[in-house]
Every structure is written in structure tokens, then in C-alpha cells.
Amino acid sequence: MKCTEAGIFLQKNILSRTDSTCNLFIKMHISARYISYKAARNWYANLKLVKPTPQDPPFKHVVQIGDPTLRQVAVKLYEDEIGTPEIQFLIKRLKYVFKKYNCVGLSAPQIGASFQILLAEFNHDHLKIYSKKEIESKEITLQPETVIINPVMKVLDYNKVIFSESCESVKGFYADVPRYRKIELKGLTEEGKPISLIAQGWWARILQHEIDHLNGKLYTDIMEPKTLTCSCWNIVNERGGRVQIPFGHQ
Numbered sequence: 001m002k003c004t005e006a007g008i009f010l011q012k013n014i015l016s017r018t019d020s021t022c023n024l025f026i027k028m029h030i031s032a033r034y035i036s037y038k039a040a041r042n043w044y045a046n047l048k049l050v051k052p053t054p055q056d057p058p059f060k061h062v063v064q065i066g067d068p069t070l071r072q073v074a075v076k077l078y079e080d081e082i083g084t085p086e087i088q089f090l091i092k093r094l095k096y097v098f099k100k101y102n103c104v105g106l107s108a109p110q111i112g113a114s115f116q117i118l119l120a121e122f123n124h125d126h127l128k129i130y131s132k133k134e135i136e137s138k139e140i141t142l143q144p145e146t147v148i149i150n151p152v153m154k155v156l157d158y159n160k161v162i163f164s165e166s167c168e169s170v171k172g173f174y175a176d177v178p179r180y181r182k183i184e185l186k187g188l189t190e191e192g193k194p195i196s197l198i199a200q201g202w203w204a205r206i207l208q209h210e211i212d213h214l215n216g217k218l219y220t221d222i223m224e225p226k227t228l229t230c231s232c233w234n235i236v237n238e239r240g241g242r243v244q245i246p247f248g249h250q
């Protein structure tokens with residue numbers, strides 16, 4: 001579309017509008033005869049006449065705190081539902097978002113689907129950001145990709161350990177959160193087979209965080225409130241506030 005055509009197109013499409021912004025635009029562009037395509041596109045975008053198409057869950061993005069889905073107790077699945085194309089698609093989508101966001105844990109409610117499904121993994125890439133001292137103190141261990149459906153948790157060590165934690169659904173923040181040191185989980189795999197595992201340290205923390213999601217809870221419910229920190233507060237100061245936090249994956 002050429003510049004002049006863009007101007008005519010926009011005029012045709014706004015002539016029915018009577019607000020002052022449109023009138024100003026019409027006056028301006030009837031006298032100027034044409035408008036640059038970029039200016040027209042920006043002006044049109046600012047009118048917000050083009051609405052984004054709402055997406056249906058399961059999403060390719062992670063929903064944020066305030067979304068009602070994050071506060072629901074997720075629905076348990078019957079064994080014969082696990083193999084259905086719908087649930088297998090949901091698990092596939094969960095894995096897709098998990099990789100895109102480079103998560104260590106993600107639950108189905110976080111992509112808008114309130115079912116009792118969690119996914120967790122701790123691999124070599126995740127390990128890179130931790131010092132040797134942290135790996136020891138946090139009891140960090142490598143863990144394979146693990147899908148657990150309908151998880152039931154039993155606490156094996158009631159001692160709680162406090163470490164900093166963040167969540168893709170509370171983007172841009174972290175806080176100190178107490179968690180049980182050792183737990184046992186029972187549930188079903190993505191093939192519908194029974195799974196039972198014992199988790200300690202960091203792995204136990206990741207799994208407890210995801211189980212909380214399945215029960216409509218977030219770490220902000222149990223965090224030490226005064227430790228809540230914006231993950232880029234210092235960059236905000238350095239750049240005079242000109243910082244944007246992306247809510248999609250990079």
C-alpha cells in the first residue's frame with residue numbers, strides 16, 4: 001500500500017467516527033493530502049481500533065498473579081482421561097512453554113488450564129547460575145524432566161528451610177520462602193502409570209512450589225513479606241526508570 005492509499009484508506013475508515021481525535025486527523029490529512037505510512041500506522045494503532053485476538057488456553061504464555069485460574073484448586077484427572085488427545089496436547093503445550101521460559105517448574109494452571117498436572121526438571125543449564133557454595137547450601141541436584149499428575153505430598157522432614165524463590169506468574173519479583181526440606185510425592189505419569197518419588201533440598205522446593213499452584217496458592221502467600229524484591233530495582237535506578245519487563249518468552 002502506498003502512502004497516499006494509506007491516507008485514503010484511513011480516512012474512509014474513520015469518517016463515521018465523530019470524536020475530536022478523528023476530526024483533527026481528518027482536517028490535518030485532508031489539507032496535507034497524504035500521510036506517511038509509518039505515521040498512519042502509529043496513529044491507527046494508538047486508536048486501539050484493532051483489538052488483539054483473545055487466545056484460548058492452554059496458552060503459549062504464562063498467566064500472571066491476579067488471573068483467577070491461579071487461585072482455583074485444579075481439577076483431578078481420572079486415569080482414563082490422561083491418554084486423551086486433549087490432555088496429551090495440554091502436557092505437550094506445558095512442555096513447550098516450560099522450555100521457552102527456561103523454567104525449573106511449571107503447572108497447568110499457569111498456562112490457563114486448571115488441571116492437576118505439574119512439570120519439573122533441573123538440568124545442567126539451570127545449574128550454571130549457581131555457585132558451588134549455593135549448590136551445597138541449597139542441596140541442588142540434577143533432576144530429569146518429570147511430569148506428575150494428581151500429586152499427593154507427604155512431608156518427610158518437617159524442618160523448614162528458607163531460600164529466595166521466584167515464579168513465572170509473579171514476573172519481576174523474588175522473595176524468601178520457607179519450604180519443607182524433604183517430601184514424598186505420589187501420583188501418575190503422563191502415561192497414566194503410578195509414580196512415587198522422594199525429594200530433598202532444592203528439588204523438594206521446586207515440587208512444593210508447583211503443588212501449591214495446583215492448590216490455588218502462590219509463594220507470595222507464604223513468603224517473608226519484607227523480603228519481596230523487584231528483580232531489577234537497581235537497573236531501574238541506573239536507567240532512570242526506563243526498564244521494561246517482558247511477560248512473554250524471549
Ligand SMILES: [Zn+2]
Nearest residue numbers: 166167168169
Ligand atoms: Zn510459580
